[in-house]
Amino acid sequence: xxxxxxxxxxxxxxxxxxxxxxxxxxxxxxxxxxxxxxxxxxxxxxxxxxxxxxxxxxxxxxxxxxxxxxxxxxxxxxxxxxxxxxxxxxxxxxxxxxxxxxxxxxxxxxxxxxxxxxxxxxxxxxxxxxxxxxxxxxxxxxxxxxxxxxxxxxxxxxxxxxxxxxxxxxxxxxxxxxxxxxxxxxxxxxxxxxxxxx
Amino acid sequence: xxxxxxxxxxxxxxxxxxxxxxxxxxxxxxxxxxxxxxxxxxxxxxxxxxxxxxxxxxxxxxxxxxxxxxxxxxxxxxxxxxxxxxxxxxxxxxxxxxxxxxxxxxxxxxxxxxxxxxxxxxxxxxxx
Numbered sequence: 001x002x003x004x005x006x007x008x009x010x011x012x013x014x015x016x017x018x019x020x021x022x023x024x025x026x027x028x029x030x031x032x033x034x035x036x037x038x039x040x041x042x043x044x045x046x047x048x049x050x051x052x053x054x055x056x057x058x059x060x061x062x063x064x065x066x067x068x069x070x071x072x073x074x075x076x077x078x079x080x081x082x083x084x085x086x087x088x089x090x091x092x093x094x095x096x097x098x099x100x101x102x103x104x105x106x107x108x109x110x111x112x113x114x115x116x117x118x119x120x121x122x123x124x125x126x127x128x129x130x131x132x133x134x135x136x137x138x139x140x141x142x143x144x145x146x147x148x149x150x151x152x153x154x155x156x157x158x159x160x161x162x163x164x165x166x167x168x169x170x171x172x173x174x175x176x177x178x179x180x181x182x183x184x185x186x187x188x189x190x191x192x193x194x195x196x197x198x
Numbered sequence: 199x200x201x202x203x204x205x206x207x208x209x210x211x212x213x214x215x216x217x218x219x220x221x222x223x224x225x226x227x228x229x230x231x232x233x234x235x236x237x238x239x240x241x242x243x244x245x246x247x248x249x250x251x252x253x254x255x256x257x258x259x260x261x262x263x264x265x266x267x268x269x270x271x272x273x274x275x276x277x278x279x280x281x282x283x284x285x286x287x288x289x290x291x292x293x294x295x296x297x298x299x300x301x302x303x304x305x306x307x308x309x310x311x312x313x314x315x316x317x318x319x320x321x322x323x324x325x326x
Contacts, residue, residue: 037238037241040238040241041234041238044234044237044238045230045234048230048233048234048237049223049230052223052233053221053223056221056223057221062224066233066236069233069237070233070236070237070240073237073240074237074240074241074243077241133212133216134216134219134220137213137216137217137220138220141217141220152217153217153221156214156217157214157217157218157221184210187213188210188213191213
């Protein structure tokens with residue numbers, strides 16, 4: 001029942017103007033800073049999809065993306081008193097989630113250092129569903145550097161700007177631009193035969 | 199033609215579409231409700247501190263302590279060197295009180311006295 005009310009509320013938020021959304025979000029942030037878990041739950045509801053997209057662009061699997069989202073929200077909750085409510089909450093949260101995802105990637109790298117896989121793991125949730133392009137693409141994506149992969153997904157799939165990506169990944173905007181250029185070039189090269197055959 | 203435009207020819211659109219499928223977020227409100235519930239349930243967890251976090255927590259005080267120790271050692275070494283230098287300088291300027299030894303002329307005995315007298319006497323100019 002509570003969830004149904006919450007989703008009705010979310011639907012109402014979707015119909016609001018941008019200014020009204022920002023004002024509502026700011027109210028939620030202020031209430032959450034004053035200790036309201038309900039207000040924070042509202043913020044989670046509003047931002048979890050975008051947070052998932054950010055995390056998913058950085059980590060290698062859906063499960064890791066979920067973990068990074070949870071870690072990110074937890075860190076944001078604990079650091080909420082340091083957030084200035086006149087700034088966009090989404091950008092602040094995305095940076096925290098991106099950091100949580102990068103941290104997860106680093107820990108995985110340390111843990112898996114001795115266990116190099118013979119073949120690349122497919123990042124699909126259901127490998128049985130993969131068609132040829134998806135299979136080839138998932139293999140090609142694994143040939144990119146971690147940062148190139150994150151940048152191309154954040155830009156071409158999620159629509160973030162170079163500046164936003166730079167801010168999230170802690171790199172200069174120019175580096176994000178250059179990574180995107182190299183990632184696209186690498187994907188083109190890796191998928192040349194597929195593209196010419198298709 | 200820019201890379202952006204190059205990428206977005208027909209084939210590149212397919213690549214972007216493929217990437218979108220590859221990185222698509224799960225669909226269905228049930229999934230997001232469940233994720234939200236997981237996030238909220240973690241808010242009440244007491245913060246767990248891993249050993250590396252604990253080490254990280256002690257890193258700054260340890261670095262400060264090491265820096266203070268290094269500084270103290272440095273200051274002590276400089277002071278010790280300066281003290282040595284001052285001592286050496288003072289030693290150089292202060293006249294040393296050397297012990298005065300009185301020379302005692304030995305009492306010469308008979309023949310030895312005559313011999314020494316003859317040996318020390320200037321030679322006589324015989325050419326005159």
